[in-house]
Amino acid sequence: MPIEFAKYQGLGNDFILIDNRHSSEPAITPEQAVDLCDRHFGIGADGAIFALPGQNGTDYTMRIFNSDGSEPEMCGNGIRCLAKFIADLESSEIHPPQPPQASGGIESKTEYRIHTGAGVIVTELRSDGQVKVDMGVPRLLAAEIPTTLAAPDAKVIDVPIEVADKSWSVTCVSMGNPHCITFVEDVSAVALETVGPQFENNKAFPQRTNTEFIQVVRSDYVKMRVWERGAGVTLACGTGACAAVVAGVLVGKCDRATAVELPGGVLEIEWAEVSGRIYMTGPAQLVFTGCISN
Numbered sequence: 001m002p003i004e005f006a007k008y009q010g011l012g013n014d015f016i017l018i019d020n021r022h023s024s025e026p027a028i029t030p031e032q033a034v035d036l037c038d039r040h041f042g043i044g045a046d047g048a049i050f051a052l053p054g055q056n057g058t059d060y061t062m063r064i065f066n067s068d069g070s071e072p073e074m075c076g077n078g079i080r081c082l083a084k085f086i087a088d089l090e091s092s093e094i095h096p097p098q099p100p101q102a103s104g105g106i107e108s109k110t111e112y113r114i115h116t117g118a119g120v121i122v123t124e125l126r127s128d129g130q131v132k133v134d135m136g137v138p139r140l141l142a143a144e145i146p147t148t149l150a151a152p153d154a155k156v157i158d159v160p161i162e163v164a165d166k167s168w169s170v171t172c173v174s175m176g177n178p179h180c181i182t183f184v185e186d187v188s189a190v191a192l193e194t195v196g197p198q199f200e201n202n203k204a205f206p207q208r209t210n211t212e213f214i215q216v217v218r219s220d221y222v223k224m225r226v227w228e229r230g231a232g233v234t235l236a237c238g239t240g241a242c243a244a245v246v247a248g249v250l251v252g253k254c255d256r257a258t259a260v261e262l263p264g265g266v267l268e269i270e271w272a273e274v275s276g277r278i279y280m281t282g283p284a285q286l287v288f289t290g291c292i293s294n
């Protein structure tokens with residue numbers, strides 16, 4: 001049966017979005033996602049995201065397959081795209097209108113509570129077109145990352161690791177998904193394609209890891225390049241940008257409100273002192289819609 005999709009991007013981190021409101025099982029398999037994400041033989045994307053029915057009182061559930069078919073717990077740029085997609089679906093902008101509700105017109109929603117593998121995430125569509133996301137509280141214990149770089153109940157802050165014949169000092173943060181952050185002098189000099197996979201598959205990370213390379217320009221402005229678990233080099237990573245600011249605060253290099261410049265653009269990140277929650281603000285845009293025929 002043909003499956004309608006919409007392609008969205010957030011800072012060049014791009015996704016195939018599928019309206020899965022009718023079922024709690026994704027409409028395509030991880031293997032199909034791998035084919036569809038292929039940039040030469042498919043639609044081309046860093047992942048496939050499904051808008052499933054909500055659970056435990058949430059509005060929707062998000063599931064995502066990386067371009068290698070693995071399923072991460074969360075995706076920051078993806079959830080901004082999902083919020084826009086849901087709003088577009090509800091306002092019938094991208095698919096034919098549903099019959100009108102008996103109760104008459106409904107004000108379009110600007111806030112969604114979304115169930116994810118990292119807990120409930122709240123998105124807010126702002127009037128300037130940006131999407132602000134309450135990304136929850138970062139987890140810092142080694143067992144929560146998970147990593148063997150410290151005792152299970154200890155934090156991993158500025159810990160040495162040998163990767164690609166070099167010693168790196170890393171800080172690890174879970175935003176629901178694992179992140180390993182390292183601060184470098186010049187982010188453009190990092191051989192991402194060589195070093196990234198060696199971090200991702202290092203035995204210190206039993207569930208593999210995303211890796212962020214950070215150059216501090218000022219305490220409130222950093223440059224970042226990322227190697228994503230299951231997707232490789234991408235133009236941006238929302239959970240990675242949040243994890244990078246947390247790491248920056250922990251090692252005394254960043255302010256709690258820091259702008260993160262990625263190859264695809266800038267994300268505004270704030271780690272609130274009192275609540276400990278992280279807020280991420282950035283764009284999400286519809287690129288095109290289409291239909292998968294088989």
Ligand SMILES: N[C@@H](CCC[C@H](N)C(=O)O)C(=O)O
Nearest residue numbers: 072075076077177237238239
């Ligand atoms: N690009 C995403 C992260 C997607 C998941 C990641 N590849 C993983 O496997 O954890 C983001 O914007 O957060």
